[in-house]
Amino acid sequence: MAGALKKDRATGSANAITADLVAVLVAVTEGEPKIMTIANDGALPSGPFEFAHRSLQTGLRAWVEAQTGHPLGYVEQLYTFADRGRAGDAKSPHSISISYLGLTREDKVGQGFEAHWSGWYEYFPWEDQRAGLPASLAKTLASRLRAWAKSAENTGLQRQRWQRAAITFGLDDREWNEELVLQRYELLYEAGLIPEAVRDGAAATTVIPGKPMTGDHRRILATGIARLRAKIKYRPVVFELMPAEFTLLQLQRSVEALAGRLLHKQNFRRLIEQQQLVEETGAIAADTVGRPAKLFRFRHGVLAERAIAGTKLPLSRT
Amino acid sequence: MAGALKKDRATGSANAITADLVAVLVAVTEGEPKIMTIANDGALPSGPFEFAHRSLQTGLRAWVEAQTGHPLGYVEQLYTFADRGRAGDAKSPHSISISYLGLTREDKVGQGFEAHWSGWYEYFPWEDQRAGLPASLAKTLASRLRAWAKSAENTGLQRQRWQRAAITFGLDDREWNEELVLQRYELLYEAGLIPEAVRDGAAATTVIPGKPMTGDHRRILATGIARLRAKIKYRPVVFELMPAEFTLLQLQRSVEALAGRLLHKQNFRRLIEQQQLVEETGAIAADTVGRPAKLFRFRHGVLAERAIAGTKLPLSRT
DNA sequence: GCCATTTATACTCTCCATGAGTATATCCTG
DNA sequence: CAGGATATACTCATGGAGAGTATAAATGGC
Incomplete structure (x- = not known):
């Protein structure tokens, strides 16, 4: 059945290439979006996809943990790049970059690694329009x-x-x-x-x-930021970046940090509440100026309850 | 600067793999969505990414033209797969599949190729809910x-x-x-x-x-259908699938075919018109039953005029 | 203790997109 | 010319989103 395919397929390793796994690992701390960087802040965590890796994600997790000491939580694939001439030196072997977006919190940083959290607007100053x-x-x-x-x-x-x-x-x-x-x-x-x-x-x-980056890493970072900015609008992914308990203002500041824009406070709260994304913990924020705010937690239930996807088609009922 | 990277990098071809380029090439004919298949309708057009290819897309275009005689127009990347055990035989070499979605029209089919247009609902009968x-x-x-x-x-x-x-x-x-x-x-x-x-x-x-398919091709097809169904809601990609002139009902039927659902006629038209996606050609459809409909064409201008992207954030004006 | 400041929270009001349905126009066929 | 089929024009109700006002509850300075 697949005869027509087989005869076109690679014979031996004539078409062998190498694939790099690259991670855009994001956290938000005190209203600033950060990304994990290595190599003196000039590169994203990355490494080659090896035969030992059971899957792409497995390989990525292995590299990120090895280079940063930080375990990966939420992960999604971004894009696969391969253009030559973008890799830094044009004589590089045929290599592709498979990039991923990871969301986490800045705590639990490993010791003894040359990885750092860098503000992502250092690489894209024009993207911060707050x-x-x-x-x-x-x-x-x-x-x-x-x-x-x-x-x-x-x-x-x-x-x-x-x-x-x-x-x-x-x-x-x-x-x-x-x-x-x-x-x-x-x-x-x-x-x-x-x-x-x-x-x-x-x-x-x-x-x-x-700030520039090695190879096409800043391009990959741009892809990650774009994906995240699009996704926070229709999937509750912000919560991957939040601590277990937070105030609504902290939540808003995080979204603003990612989007690079300011939000309308009252309408933001209405949006969050009507979607039933959060519930009160009963506790109240301490150490604040102004009236203390209620603390909320993410309702993990919503992920199972709803298959969230907005239809924009004028469906018919008949 | 990238020293930390280099020493982790592949040495020689120890981590060499092969990458397959796979195309989900879609057309809509007479209200039915079709995909281009080869190998007796059991596989999608595909082939290895070779050293001679200048980029991934170039390689993909080369393979699709070689196997189907059909030139590729609109193309976007779908996803990169690599899980073993899904490839058919577990002993297969370390290989990844980089998949693409292509949109086109069914005309201009090449002769002498073993490629066919197959209805995509043959592979996913449960997806047709019209x-x-x-x-x-x-x-x-x-x-x-x-x-x-x-x-x-x-x-x-x-x-x-x-x-x-x-x-x-x-x-x-x-x-x-x-x-x-x-x-x-x-x-x-x-x-x-x-x-x-x-x-x-x-x-x-x-x-x-x-109907099943080789390897993970049906999974890739599912990814393509999902992407297309999501995308027609916020980007005017349907027009890539339409002839130069069409009636609003034909347009509606195409969207319905892709979405697998029926739409509300009047509201669909209101939606299209208010977005100024189309303009009248002045001509009128011939050979029809019922009152003849005006013919429209896509306003390519909108692509340049607007950077279409719906915000769902409660932005602030200050 | 009072007041300015800061943040939280509760409402209000308007506008417009969307879902749903009715009414009328224009063609073809028998 | 009736009836079937499609095209096209409106109407109406509802709800969500944008924008703004009003009030509550804390802190710190004087």
Whole structure:
């Protein structure tokens, strides 16, 4: 039956490649999103998929524990990358990167590892819009993007470039869309405005703030942030990042930290409560300014009760 | 800087593996969703990722064109699988499958290829709920699932199994959720109710209707259907599957075919029009019964104009 | 002890998208 | 010309989301 397949298949190891497993491991501490980094904050935890690994996830867990001492909890696959020329050195062997998103808490850090928690906005300063953009960054960013658009050959292409920049970065009175993390990074890469682009051969220009990473790790990080920002809207994944008990404001601050935007307090609470995602513990927060808040815990039951998925189709009842 | 990485990296080809590229290529013809199959309808188009391929997508396009004569248009990555024991023979080399979803139209089929368009509901009969479930299937399915739940060791596990079945299959007066394609397939696999499970070593039981596929191809297909069903709700991807001109009813029938559910006609039209996704061509459909309908075309402009992404967060304006 | 400050919590009000259904128009066929 | 079939235009009720006001309960400074 699969004859047609078999004869096309790899014979021996002519098409053998290596696969790297890469983890975007996220935590939120005191209202700041953090990611686990190694190699002097220049890389994400990663390692090759080996024959000994029973599955991709198993391999990933092994590497992350070995490099960071941190056990992996919630994990989901992100994307598989393989473009050459993005890997740092073009002569690298045929290698692909299979990336994962992991959610956890910052506690229980292992000792004796060269892993650190780094703020993710160090790598993507423009993604933090909670206090608006730092005035300096906002100005340089927009002018650099305009210069890039202008540098296109013809006016058609120029307009096209600017439209793309305006949409992804919310310029020209457009709305900021926090989910377009990857699109923004890709655009900056194409425009040669980040160190990785220069490293990979782009014309050397003045570069925009934001720490670079090895290989395509910052691109993978962008993918992870984008996925997480999209997912918190329709799945209760924030709770993987919260302590067992928390106040509603702490919950809100965490979501705001991830989304990079401020939320409307009253409406946020209404949303959480009507979805019955949390229940009161009975206890009350201590050591606070202002009126003390009730403590809540996540209702794990909801995960089993509902198969949460919003339909946006105008279904018919007949 | 990346020293810590390098010393962990694969040395030589000790960790060399092979990667298969697999395509779920979808078209909709006369209100029926089709997928491109090869090997006597038992496999999806696929082939190994080779050193000559410049990127994963390039490799995929090469294989699909070679095997089906059909050029690939819209493509997006689905998932990367690697579990052993799912591949058919457990002794297979360490191999992973990188899967893609492609959208196209059924026309322009190449000659001299052993590829076919197969209805996707042949592989997933229970996913077509447009006319309700075929009475026979509905009855057997529910009773088999109940038997599987009952076969658990203790009552706790039994209840847990039944709850899972009820949620994924919309039993016990629960709502049917068309997006849970993969969850349903995985459950049937675990329950040993499909041929692939028996092939991989499950206890031989009477099996449920639905054609099997090589390796984990049916699982990949389930992933593709699920992704497409989710995506048509928030991205205008249906148009990749439509001819240049179409009536609103044809469009509705296509969405219904993909979703496996019937839609409310008037509300569907309101939705399409208010989103300004289409514009009239001025022409009118010929060869129809009933009042002839206006023909529409997709407004490609919307893709550039809007960065479509629905926020579900209670944003603050300050 | 009073007051400014800070946070928590409870409501209100408006607008609009969505679900559901009714009414009318326009074609074809016998 | 009736009847069947489809297209298209409205109506109406409901509920969720955006935005804002009002009140409660703590702290610290004076």
